[in-house]
Amino acid sequence: MWKGRFAQDTSSLVQQFGESISYDWRLYPHDIAGSIAHARAQKQAGLLTDEEFSSIEKGLKEILADIEAGRFEFKASLEDIHMNVEAELTKRIGAAGAKLHTARSRNDQVATDTRLYCRTEIDLLVAAISELQSALLDRAEKYAATVLPGYTHLQRGQPVTVGHHLLAYVEMLERDKGRLSDARKRLNISPLGSGALAGSTINLDRRAIAAELGFDGVTTNSMDAIADRDYIAEVLFATGLCGVHLSRLSEDLILWCTAEFGFVIFSDAHTTGSSLMPQKKNPDVCELTRGKTGRLVGNLMNLLMAVKGLPLTYNRDLQEDKPPLFDSIDTLKLVLAVNTEMIAAMEIREERALAAASDPMLLATDLADWLVKQGVPFRHAHELVGKAVAESVKTGVQLDQLDLTKIDAAYNDDAKQVFNLQRALAARTNPGSPSIENVKAEIARWRKG
Structure with missing residues (x-):
């Protein structure tokens, strides 16, 4: 792609060091959608004929189908998803494919792709969080009146109910959804057309491209559009904090399933045994959730350290934004799914909880x-x-x-x-307090809303 300036081929070691196709291949649907929208704007600007645009669109859709069917060979020598798609398109349709990159850079291309990726994944994460909330609500409803101790400093404090305790995590998860949704609003503007850093003398209709891709508008400073990774940091913060909430839930449940507490029973399907001690039933899902939270928080730190000292605009360091992003998305989606399944099958030992609360x-x-x-x-x-x-x-x-x-x-x-437990709970009627009537009303509100 830069052979006119260079007399030597890139070292194979440098190619290995610099490639990103091993992980950014997953941007392919967004890269292809962005390329089709870009090509349409080129046609409207008179840079492509109708026939050339049709050839580009058809070729890109065929490449999309081949990737989804597992028939596409990604090449590390082409570095990234952008060049892999463009090179294959040019190979398939000829000269029209070589026109596709007019008035754009890989810089604004990747910024567009990652925003589209984040937007899609946020929607999936919000849905997954809602599923976990539903599982928690089901358990909260079943055990709305099951009394157990509430703790401060891990010392028994005052009586609450299992329903009230679980609803606390429903609240936390709702804030996580709000942060992700808020980040989605902020990232949903198109940087495509910002070029390498200063736009292009070939002016395409950026707003039309943005509208086709479902963006709410376009970025207003080409340098910031290329350098900005705030939206990834926001997503990583939101996923990290969601992980922290799930880790806290895990810690509660780990304690509750010990013989010392004895409040909870996990299904055999969501626990593991010991290779040595035949009596063991270990809460590995909770422990792994707690452990994986370190990855989620670490990924945020990874990104912040990568961008903290970068001058405007693009620097190759920004290639390091995607591994932590992809890892956090993948990790949190799996953590949410497995915890939803585990919570749905979880049982509370009501007599043990009541004995402790008595x-x-x-x-x-x-x-x-x-x-x-x-x-x-x-x-x-x-x-x-x-x-x-x-x-x-x-x-x-x-x-x-x-x-x-x-x-x-x-x-x-x-x-x-x-010293009447039921009377003591019934007296806690202030909004947000754990009377059984309050708990039931809160469950109904969550169900409705």
Whole structure:
């Protein structure tokens, strides 16, 4: 493609070092769609005859079909997807194929291709996240009234329900969808026509090309259009944070399936055994999810480090944007799919969860609230309950079995009414709180919306 300037062939080692076709081949549908739109604009500008355009369009569609059927041979000597497609087109249709690159550069071509790729993959990721949300909602609905401890510092704190706990992850995933959708809006502008960095003296109808490709508009600065990889960074941030959320869910579930907690049972299909210990049933899906999050976060760092010191506009470093992008998309899609399947088959051991939540210490804060309702200032109420807790620990008598009136005159016999788990949950009616009615209403809202 640059033989006029060079007297020597590119070293085979440099070819191996510089090729990207081994991974950017997957841009082929977007590259071909962009080329057809570009060729149509060339025809409208009088650069191609109707016959030449028809030949180009037909040839590109045939190449698309061959790639999808596995009949196309990608060549590392042609470096990337752009030159592989263009060279094959020229081979098939002759001189008209050599006209296709008029008024564009591989720089604006790849920027277009990756935006189209991100747009398509975001739509698939959002759909996959919705599937996982549906699985979580199904479990939340089944266990809407199943009480278990909520934790802070991994210490039992207050009673919640399994439904409320799982809905927290539905909320997180909704924010992940929002970030991806927001990134999609921002990236959906066409850089095609920006050329290598300064546009072209051959002016094609950029807006018509953008409209054909489904873009909302065109970029307004050719240098920024070529150098910009913000949209990839946004996608990688959104996928990374989604991975972090799934890793946190995994950590909860890993704890819950231990003998010490015993709250959850995973199906045999979503666990593994040990090559040595025959009794083991390991939560490998959760552990791998937690581990793969490091890849997702690392891919974001990879891209940011690649672009942080680049002068405008294109530098070959930008070729390194695609491996982390492709890896994050592939990884998150698989993580979402396997977690959806696992969650859908997951069962909660309700009796174990209830037994853990029946510890009267979980209602210590409710006891302080009761004192507040008797007119005791909260800080003093906190102190009085703390004394009751200390007495319980010291004597080994359960908090709900203590004679609280001996601790302070602020207590009376009615205080023990606090130690009713169902009543305590039912009292948590404020929006966002875990009363069973609230949980059911939230599930219905998610189902509807």
